[in-house]
Structure formats: C-alpha cells, structure tokens
Amino acid sequence: MEIDRESHSHDICLNAVKDCKFFILVIGNRYGGLYSGNDYPEFENISIMHAETKLAIASKLKLLTFVRKNIFDERVTFKKIEKYQISSLFMWII
Numbered sequence: 001m002e003i004d005r006e007s008h009s010h011d012i013c014l015n016a017v018k019d020c021k022f023f024i025l026v027i028g029n030r031y032g033g034l035y036s037g038n039d040y041p042e043f044e045n046i047s048i049m050h051a052e053t054k055l056a057i058a059s060k061l062k063l064l065t066f067v068r069k070n071i072f073d074e075r076v077t078f079k080k081i082e083k084y085q086i087s088s089l090f091m092w093i094i
Contacts, residue, residue, distance in 0.1 A: 010037035010048050014055055023056035025049075027067045 043051035
C-alpha cells in the first residue's frame with residue numbers, strides 16, 4: 001500500500017483497513033482519541049479505533065476481538081449506558 005504523506009494519519013489508518021483480510025480489535029480501559037481526519041466525515045465525534053472497527057464491519061472483514069477481563073466483566077453496566085458511543089461499540093461484540 002502506498003501512503004500519501006499529505007493525508008492525515010487517521011485517514012491513512014482507515015484506508016489501510018480496507019486492504020486487510022481480517023481485523024483485530026483489542027478493547028481495553030481507554031476509548032482513544034477522536035477522529036480528526038478529513039476523508040471520513042461520517043466518523044466525526046467517535047474515536048479512531050471506533051471508526052476503524054465500523055469500517056472493518058462495513059467492509060465485512062473477519063473480526064477477531066479481545067476484551068480485557070475487567071472490561072468484559074462490566075458488560076451489564078455497558079448495556080445500561082448505551083447512550084455513550086463506547087457502549088455501542090462494545091454492544092457489537094457481545
């Protein structure tokens with residue numbers, strides 16, 4: 001894959017997802033930084049990791065998901081706070 005050095009790093013990451021055969025998602029204690037690229041306005045106000053995951057799912061990539069035990073143990077709590085975007089990401093995988 002050729003990298004456009006003029007592109008924002010978030011857009012480079014999202015473009016790279018399209019070239020993958022599968023996607024590995026690791027969910028830990030942090031949500032991550034918000035997407036601030038230019039090429040994917042639909043991902044404004046969500047984290048770059050969340051955007052990558054949505055793109056991987058939309059691209060029908062095989063998804064391998066790993067969740068830290070302490071996060072997985074709180075899945076009932078996440079279901080109660082669905083108004084937060086991280087919970088919507090978490091709901092995709094449980």
